[in-house]
Amino acid sequence: MALNFQDMIAALQAYWAERDCVVMEPYHTEVGAGTFTPDTFLRCLGPDPWRTVYVQPCLRPSDGRYGENPYRFQQYYQLQVILKPSPEDILDEYFGSLEVVGIDTRRHDVRLVEDDWEGPTLGAWGLGWEVWVDGMEVTQFTYFQQLGGMDVEVVSGEITYGLERLAMFLQGKRTAFDLEWAPGITWGDVYRENERQWSVYNFEEAPVDILMRRFEEHEAECAHLLARRLPLPAHDQVLKASHAFNLLDARGAISVTERASYIGRVRDLARRVAEEYLEAAV
Amino acid sequence: MKLLFEIGAEELPARAVYEAEAQLPGLAERHLGRAPSEVYVGPRRLAILVDGLEEQTGDEWIKGPPVNLREQAAAGFAKRHDVAVDDLEERDGFLGIVAQPRSLSELLPEQLDEILRGLRFGKTMRWDDSGLRFPRPVRWTCARLDDAAVGGHGTTTWGHRFTHGEVDVPSAEAYVEVLRDADVEPVAAVRERLIRDGLDGLGEWRDPLGKLREVIHLVEKPSVVDGRFDERFLALPERVIETAMQSHQRYFPLGGDRFAIVANGGEPDVVRAGNEQVLEGRLDDATFTFERDLQAGIEELARRLGSIVYFAGAGTFADKTERLRKLVDRLGGGDASLEAARLAKADQASELVREFPELEGSIGAEYARLAGFPEAVCAAIAEQYLPDSAGGPLPATEPGRVLAAADKLDTLTVSFSLGHKPTGSRDPFGLRRAAIGLCRLATEGSLTIPRELMPEDVGEFVEERFEGLLDVPVEFVRAARAATVRDLGSVARLAQALAALPDERLEPIHTAYIRASRLGEQEEAAPKLDPKLLTEPAEQEVERALEEVEPELTAALETADFDAAVAAGARLGPALHRLFDEVLVMDEDPKVRANRLRLLLDVRETLRALGDLGQIPR
Numbered sequence: 001m002a003l004n005f006q007d008m009i010a011a012l013q014a015y016w017a018e019r020d021c022v023v024m025e026p027y028h029t030e031v032g033a034g035t036f037t038p039d040t041f042l043r044c045l046g047p048d049p050w051r052t053v054y055v056q057p058c059l060r061p062s063d064g065r066y067g068e069n070p071y072r073f074q075q076y077y078q079l080q081v082i083l084k085p086s087p088e089d090i091l092d093e094y095f096g097s098l099e100v101v102g103i104d105t106r107r108h109d110v111r112l113v114e115d116d117w118e119g120p121t122l123g124a125w126g127l128g129w130e131v132w133v134d135g136m137e138v139t140q141f142t143y144f145q146q147l148g149g150m151d152v153e154v155v156s157g158e159i160t161y162g163l164e165r166l167a168m169f170l171q172g173k174r175t176a177f178d179l180e181w182a183p184g185i186t187w188g189d190v191y192r193e194n195e196r197q198w199s200v201y202n203f204e205e206a207p208v209d210i211l212m213r214r215f216e217e218h219e220a221e222c223a224h225l226l227a228r229r230l231p232l233p234a235h236d237q238v239l240k241a242s243h244a245f246n247l248l249d250a251r252g253a254i255s256v257t258e259r260a261s262y263i264g265r266v267r268d269l270a271r272r273v274a275e276e277y278l279e280a281a282v
Numbered sequence: 283m284k285l286l287f288e289i290g291a292e293e294l295p296a297r298a299v300y301e302a303e304a305q306l307p308g309l310a311e312r313h314l315g316r317a318p319s320e321v322y323v324g325p326r327r328l329a330i331l332v333d334g335l336e337e338q339t340g341d342e343w344i345k346g347p348p349v350n351l352r353e354q355a356a357a358g359f360a361k362r363h364d365v366a367v368d369d370l371e372e373r374d375g376f377l378g379i380v381a382q383p384r385s386l387s388e389l390l391p392e393q394l395d396e397i398l399r400g401l402r403f404g405k406t407m408r409w410d411d412s413g414l415r416f417p418r419p420v421r422w423t424c425a426r427l428d429d430a431a432v433g434g435h436g437t438t439t440w441g442h443r444f445t446h447g448e449v450d451v452p453s454a455e456a457y458v459e460v461l462r463d464a465d466v467e468p469v470a471a472v473r474e475r476l477i478r479d480g481l482d483g484l485g486e487w488r489d490p491l492g493k494l495r496e497v498i499h500l501v502e503k504p505s506v507v508d509g510r511f512d513e514r515f516l517a518l519p520e521r522v523i524e525t526a527m528q529s530h531q532r533y534f535p536l537g538g539d540r541f542a543i544v545a546n547g548g549e550p551d552v553v554r555a556g557n558e559q560v561l562e563g564r565l566d567d568a569t570f571t572f573e574r575d576l577q578a579g580i581e582e583l584a585r586r587l588g589s590i591v592y593f594a595g596a597g598t599f600a601d602k603t604e605r606l607r608k609l610v611d612r613l614g615g616g617d618a619s620l621e622a623a624r625l626a627k628a629d630q631a632s633e634l635v636r637e638f639p640e641l642e643g644s645i646g647a648e649y650a651r652l653a654g655f656p657e658a659v660c661a662a663i664a665e666q667y668l669p670d671s672a673g674g675p676l677p678a679t680e681p682g683r684v685l686a687a688a689d690k691l692d693t694l695t696v697s698f699s700l701g702h703k704p705t706g707s708r709d710p711f712g713l714r715r716a717a718i719g720l721c722r723l724a725t726e727g728s729l730t731i732p733r734e735l736m737p738e739d740v741g742e743f744v745e746e747r748f749e750g751l752l753d754v755p756v757e758f759v760r761a762a763r764a765a766t767v768r769d770l771g772s773v774a775r776l777a778q779a780l781a782a783l784p785d786e787r788l789e790p791i792h793t794a795y796i797r798a799s800r801l802g803e804q805e806e807a808a809p810k811l812d813p814k815l816l817t818e819p820a821e822q823e824v825e826r827a828l829e830e831v832e833p834e835l836t837a838a839l840e841t842a843d844f845d846a847a848v849a850a851g852a853r854l855g856p857a858l859h860r861l862f863d864e865v866l867v868m869d870e871d872p873k874v875r876a877n878r879l880r881l882l883l884d885v886r887e888t889l890r891a892l893g894d895l896g897q898i899p900r
Contacts, residue, residue: 110443
């Protein structure tokens with residue numbers, strides 16, 4: 001019997017906890033991917049070792065489909081694992097985690113398919129793979145090379161499980177809505193209405209003028225906090241500015257040219273936060 | 283002796299595998315003095331087998347300073363090589379030493395290291411503090427010299443990632459067998475054959491997006507499994523289904539509701555079931571997207587183009603559409619091409635193209651078809667990006683050719699105006715391909731493409747492509763480019779007509795052209811020919827010939843009959859020949875001289891309509 005959603009998450013967390021990962025709870029500010037949270041973006045800067053595992057809800061306003069599409073949601077879950085420095089047997093450790101959720105790697109076709117990751121708003125890139133199990137992409141695996149526009153001092157391995165995808169594979173479900181979350185409760189029971197309402201908000205109701213103003217305010221506040229040498233609160237302003245941008249994008253309020261300039265502004269903030277974080281750590 | 287050297291890595295991108303495959307023979311030759319007898323490449327290993335290595339290097343003469351510089355340089359040379367000055371020997375006037383033979387096993391560790399570090403890749407990373415950069419982490423090296431170990435390298439390899447672990451390689455000779463026993467097929471050509479045989483066994487398979495080359499290096503133990511998807515998805519256009527199969531999943535369409543998976547292991551039934559579900563998921567998603575696009579309709583999609591930037595600095599797709607319509611009009615396109623231009627970029631606003639960019643054009647055509655537009659319009663939309671490779675097919679329809687030319691003209695003009703001219707091998711916007719496409723539309727496609735539609739730098743860049751495309755010496759292309767002909771295809775046909783002219787007929791007009799140019803530069807010619815000053819019969823003959831030839835040449839060019847035009851020009855030959863034989867152009871009388879120069883310059887001006895004959899070397 002396949003693990004339900006919550007048991008699958010618990011099994012993965014326990015697996016990584018046994019391997020000296022700090023089990024963190026989700027970060028409180030809206031992010032588009034686990035990479036944005038300070039537990040990844042900032043902790044992977046500098047020389048200090050760090051191992052962590054945490055679930056992170058990810059918000060991607062333009063991916064919402066009012067709860068009508070089986071694969072696309074404006075909110076979904078990632079399980080983020082950071083191993084810094086990346087150990088030599090990192091892949092074997094990762095494949096071990098598939099076994100604990102019930103994937104027999106000899107019975108299935110497990111494949112590492114090239115994936116060059118780039119996070120333009122974070123000034124970040126890395127090389128790695130999508131991990132496929134029988135054609136289903138269940139994980140993104142990245143060796144960070146740059147963060148905040150700087151070469152990393154120590155290379156971290158980032159393992160990002162797409163939890164809904166992984167659960168769909170395990171449970172043999174064609175849509176996330178049908179996933180068993182807990183006995184008698186499906187993912188759809190928990191989130192379908194959420195998807196509908198938030199899609200309305202993201203696409204129709206999010207206030208463009210206010211969001212534009214907010215973007216500027218977050219940008220200014222970030223600069224102010226950096227001047228006061230407070231990179232951690234400053235980083236939250238980067239996240240908030242980035243989310244405001246994502247909402248504006250979903251509202252269709254940003255032309256493609258403006259897009260590049262917004263991304264550049266967020267990247268600039270992220271770079272300054274990263275520099276200040278390293279400075280403050282010394 | 284036989285050497286095995288294997289670099290074991292985490293799964294390499296196929297591109298990197300091909301890069302390594304191309305470099306390993308040269309690196310082996312450079313560092314080991316011998317090309318490998320075998321090169322094995324795949325996702326987790328890059329290996330070479332080198333036969334016939336000598337156990338020891340021979341005596342090596344290391345040449346030092348000349349004997350006559352003994353005083354100044356001998357001590358330094360001796361010190362560098364750690365010998366006493368008295369031990370230096372003399373050969374052919376030079377000092378030097380005979381290096382002791384060194385054993386291969388002593389040299390190999392460093393040589394192999396140099397091979398590893400000598401590989402160059404387009405994209406590399408680091409993963410630890412070793413300083414080594416590689417496309418993905420290197421996790422082991424394995425070397426055997428016959429059955430001996432090599433210092434600094436292991437003697438084990440790793441089998442299939444999930445069915446075998448670390449395995450011993452007892453000798454260089456045993457390498458392939460050891461791997462095959464560990465579920466790895468190291469020979470890429472064998473993997474390819476296994477895949478092809480497997481696919482052939484399933485029936486007619488296709489690879490429209492060319493994924494096989496990559497798939498060979500995605501697997502170490504290929505097995506081909508077939509799958510099916512629900513027939514309801516057959517309602518989607520075939521291109522959409524095939525793209526959903528290939529672009530991300532690398533499946534091979536088998537026609538209808540069947541597809542093939544190339545797996546790297548696993549139980550066939552399990553692998554089949556999983557992949558079927560994944561593909562159905564993708565098709566579900568594509569259906570959802572397709573239906574949303576259809577709901578919007580192509581007209582609505584076209585209306586959205588104003589908010590999509592085509593190219594930073596070059597406006598939106600609505601602006602591009604407007605430019606396309608004007609270009610189509612100037613290319614003489616009819617109603618179908620104009621309508622196609624209006625809708626050509628509508629699919630850029632579709633969700634399906636955002637998902638699968640390779641569907642651009644074909645899906646726009648599909649949406650136009652479903653909206654009831656005439657087939658000529660739909661076909662032109664589908665064909666607008668053709669030819670999409672140097673030798674690829676041209677659009678089959680006239681409106682398609684017109685639209686394809688307009689699209690390329692606009693792309694080139696916009697890119698050049700923004701400073702994106704290709705440099706060296708860098709051509710991120712595919713401008714060379716666009717220029718070649720334009721040339722081929724003009725020649726093979728017989729499309730009249732006025733040269734005035736291209737700004738000067740674009741025109742030069744496009745016409746330069748003829749130098750590689752036409753089967754004539756480049757000088758004839760350069761000559762023809764300077765002609766006054768008005769359209770692109772004429773440049774090519776004129777170059778061919780010039781090149782087809784036999785030498786003995788080309789020679790006199792070529793000489794006249796060159797001499798007129800040379801003399802005309804030195805001396806002041808008369809502003810206008812004075813027939814009364816033409817006293818010699820030979821020069822009078824040239825004048826008569828010129829009067830006859832000029833209108834013929836002009837008329838031939840008007841009707842784009844380049845063979846006739848070149849033939850007409852060549853008819854000046856005999857008279858010119860006689861002129862050079864019998865008449866001294868540089869007469870003592872300045873008036874006669876100036877008049878003769880004018881005659882020559884008139885000849886040149888007439889011939890100039892055929893291009894800059896001075897480009898042709900004699």
